Amino acid sequence: MSAGIDLDDVCCDFGNFRAVDHVNVSIRPGEFFSFLGPSGCGKTTILRMISGFTEPSSGAIRIGGKDMKGQRPNQRPTALIFQNLALFPLMPIWQNISFGLEVRGVDKATRRKRAEELLALVDLPGAADKMVSQLSGGQKQRVAIARALAVEPSVMLLDEPLSALDLKLRQHMRAELRAIQKRTGVTFIYITHDQGEALAMSDRVGVMSHGRLQQVANPRDIYNNPVNGFVASFVGENNILPGDIQNVAEGMASFATPIGTFRARLGEGAQGGRAKLYIRPEHMLLSPQPGAENSVPVTVADVAFEGNFIAVQAVTENGTHLTAELRNDGAATVPATGSRMHMTFDAQRSAILPDSGAQPVGGA
């Protein structure tokens, strides 16, 4: 029942503004795919183009191999879950869910039966005759999913549907959404600006910035092997050191920074010249002795106890701030503020990346 989606060199312009810029991606049937990016990066426009509310300015969108050009939203095998859910407030729940069947001329008894089945699927039995305003946020969420599933779409499009929910409920619904996707096998395309959501739920993630797709990869690679500075800094925290690439060899390079020269892994896009070195705080080691390589003496400036980890802010001799996150294994010794220590990192767990792949093309 599920279908793959191909975006083939898709652009979308609003006047002078290029909202989506030459996006190419193939989403596999049955995949849970997320577009991740800050607001205004073009991810919602992509969703609206797939659902048919916006036409691409150039390029092609294919669903299940079929070109969607000129197909209106009501002719596409997609179902969209809106950010505000867009449940019909004047219809009882069961009519909401079976609306897609109603407009296809399905008779009332069948519709009612299908609505009950779907309510059971989303774990909300007995709500059929309630009105939308009688439900809680999480229940409305389930109704929206059931309504979208009722038309048996091959592709489900979700526009930040969890953003209105309370934090605790949001985490619960993540697992729920993932489970429903696995149960139904429908291709899910999920839009979010929340990296936690994207990484936790998706099979693959596409990170977007300024209308461009920066990287498409599974969550682990997005986090561990970002292709450029934007992806690295949008997903997770980093220590960022600007500098110059020297002595490139076998995917590694020497990197000269104001606080010393380090050996580090050379990222995909970096060739030579100016670049930045990215080191995750949890990959920074803090010790009284200097390490064998990539070590820099620091003074501990601040220690914050965060529960599952301890964040240590430190300053180098020339005033550069570095952060290390130490796992709280229950026995970790907390360094004292003002103590002189060394920060060390593994060359394989750092990356030299081009300045940023996130330059806007087109107008403002």
Add this chain to the structure above:
Amino acid sequence: MHKKRDFLFHLYMALFLAYLLIPLMIMGGASFNDSKLPTVYPWKGWTWQWFIDLWHDGRIWYAFRNTLLVAVAVAAIAVPIGAAAAILINSLTGRIRSVLYGVMIAPILAPGAVIGISTLLFWNKLNVGSGLHLSVLGQVSYIAAFVMLLVLARLQSFDQSLEEAALDLGASHGQVMRRILLPHLYPALGAGAAIAFFQSIENFNITLFTRGNSDTLTVYVFSKVRSGITPTINALALLLILFTLGLALWYELARRRRARLEAAREAEGRRAEDAELA
């Protein structure tokens, strides 16, 4: 310190209500007074005579029938026009919107006599003679603006993503209109129809110039008042007042009942929310 001030304000409110309501009571009361002139003082005794006269006054009932026909026609034409105009203007922005808006509400501000005369002259040029059909068209020209304002206000609270959701679920344009937009607009359309109906019933200026030889209730009452009145008019006035007040009261009670129902539902939603987070 505020006590004295509040007392003065309460007193003023009471006097104002008296000022508004006593003339109407006098008018209504005069329909029961056994006096040839419509008055309540001096009181000459209770009578039903004027209601009986009213019942036998054929011209009044004829005028009443005309009034109802015109009012129904006006509501039937003004509501679709006003709704269409509101939907149209709601989708426009910038300069076109403000110009169009100005043209639409100008008929509300224009004197009825001007609307009546211009309607008469225009249709006369097209060889359409005067009569109640012209009264209908003249009245629609400004009553549609009231409907437009009501529907426009209602559209402001309309979530357009509902229409997109319906389209996405496969609804046709007609189904979006019938199942999503119109149900949302029903309260405004109902209120618009009611306002159109009552505005039409009480319209005098436009009707006077366009009616030809036909009478409506307002024109008839007017001519009666000028040519010498009997308390029959008072009897009619009282019945009309009671009729409209009854409708207004019924409408208000229905509105309150709906509001209570909706409040109860929302309370349940909040309870479900709390239970979910606990």
Add this chain to the structure above:
Amino acid sequence: MRDLLRRYGAGLTAGFIGLTVFWLLILVILPNLTLFESSFRPYLPVVDIGGPKDVYSLGNYMKVFGAPVDASFFGITFQLPVHIKIFFGTVYYSALVTVITFLLAYPLAYYLAKIVSPKSLPTLFLLLFVPLWVSEILRSFAWFIILAFKGPLNALLLNIGIIDQPIRFIAGYTPVIVGLVYTYVLFMVFPIYNAIQSLDTNQIEAAEDLGSPWWRTHWRVILPHAKPGIASGSVMVFMLSAGSLLVPTLLGSTSAQWFTQTIQQWMLEALDWNTGAAYAFLLLILCTVFVSLVMRVFRVRLSDIAK
């Protein structure tokens, strides 16, 4: 526009546009253009229409300058053409009605918005709405009864001995003003109420807390905030008063003519529709000038006025 097409498709969109065009073009714009055009044509017997005498002229408009009568304004007596006198009388007394309704309505609107307990508000509104549900003709008819020579007011005053001769109330402009104020005062109350109601009560309390006397609080805080409401109410009351035909005819006398009555005489008694059109056009100009003036003085837009 594109938005409409996307939502409702070509058929429904064409329907919306068609209905709106029918309204604005056929019912509003073309009739008014006809009015304008007709006002420059002479009133002719049917055989002469389209003939050599049927030419555009200002003749109809010049008729307002005919028939001078005595007029007095603040004690100065001078000659004035009768229709001019009626025209300015209408303007003057309509403005007076507007001022009186404002003075009556402002305290009430303030009371409803800021003093009365919210619990009794729905009931009060229901009571206030009663006269609005009663048609205009019946409201003026009520005063026609009260003010009649042999009416209840005279009878009451005679009986309790305040007067010993019945007073002819229905003479001059006074009863017209009484009737207009009664009929239209609510059109002033509600817009001002809406405006004051949107004022944060904390602002009033802050002003009082800073030691401002009540009149200064009203002058500096509440009145400025109520401006759009006052503008809206004033426009409604003035327009309705100047355009009223019922109230002046019922409660006026031959000595107190209203401009709408003059128009009506040209139209329905003299059957001179062209001059009637010219006079109606003058009334329309008056109203346009008044609305623009209010918009300028109160610095509000049309969309603030029509709500």
